[in-house]
Amino acid sequence: MHYSKQRELIYKALEDNAIHPSAEYIYDVLKKAETRISLTTIYRNLNTMALQGRIKKIQGLEDKAHFDHNTHEHFHFICKKCGRVYDVPSEIAPDILMKAKYETGFQIDSYDVVFHGVCLECKIEGR
Amino acid sequence: MHYSKQRELIYKALEDNAIHPSAEYIYDVLKKAETRISLTTIYRNLNTMALQGRIKKIQGLEDKAHFDHNTHEHFHFICKKCGRVYDVPSEIAPDILMKAKYETGFQIDSYDVVFHGVCLECKIEGR
């Protein structure tokens, strides 16, 4: 795999924006930073990196995908009001992967846990 | 809410096809059974029923949504080879919802656990 300036910028933007941004969000961030980059390249690289396991793709029940540079095992919470994606530590479900493997007998490569609800801020603001 | 023949057929098709079908799959099933129904109506009713909690929407990392008539708490496994969706009992992660609520302090309405990997059949067939 060849190096590319764009891919590096995309990864950095992911790191610098801990809000689990979407492809479009990264595009806007990079555009504001005067970067010459296309949305196509962003989609392409996010997918490639996700496939390689360098980043993680998060798909909630909404239309668009979010991405996470943190590949350590952890869960997510998506607020149905503001759409923000929060981290939830995976320690709340010990051994879930091991148990699922044992239970199904399948080869399990990864798993996702996504909680849906209303975050504290939206709750307080009564959104 | 008014009764509709179509909604009943859609729900029955969901019940009869325990494979967690997509909207299109249900459309094909009903079409083959000589049913006069449109894809629009299927999407509409699946969404309505999911909103009411009568059925459940499953969104994996693939593009299309799947639906489940079983609303009892359980998890899913999606095979990356054949695309089939399998059930995984939720008892493997006891108290996960309670713990997540406690940990985040958020209002959590629902949550999804999706495992990704290769199912036994695809493993054996070497797909």
Added chain:
DNA sequence: GGAAAATTGAAAGTAATTTTCATTTTAGTA
């Protein structure tokens, strides 16, 4: 039986993402 409210379906529309393909960049080799 009639009217209001809900549902349907065909067609058009939308939004996110992917594909295509000509151009440019990268990285190894002469």
Added chain:
DNA sequence: TACTAAAATGAAAATTACTTTCAATTTTCC
């Protein structure tokens, strides 16, 4: 350093899953 093959980019077109619109039909209630 030049050369070349493989990989990456970006603009535009295409795709796909799904939603909206709206006139016609169906359901429910009085």
